[in-house]
Amino acid sequence: MNALQPTAFVVDDYAPGRRSISRLLRAAGFVVSAFASAQEFLAQHDPDVWGCLVLDLAMPAVSGLELQSILAEKGSLLPIIFLPLMGIFPRASRQ
Secondary structure, three states: OOOOOOEEEEEOOOHHHHHHHHHHHHHOOOEEEEEOOHHHHHHHOOOOOOEEEEEEOOOOOOOHHHHHHHHHHOOOOOOEEEEOOOOHHHHHOOO
16 A cells, blocks of 8 residues: 555445445545454554544444544554435445
């Protein structure tokens, strides 16, 4: 990952949602790094890589709001966009 190019960090436990948001951002020209959990993001994120965090609110173990608090405690200035994706995709798909 290029530390000089901004990255959209997508964190969502719902795989179809994570893939959809990642594809949309890539199509718009963003570099995307996707994670299935807050823990995975925290374990792999390099604070020297700047960008924006696209974060699901409702995740098991560590929620989006909890991840925001953890990052704030670490002094992170990473902007966060919260996405309440839970329940959106099943209603939007064809049966």
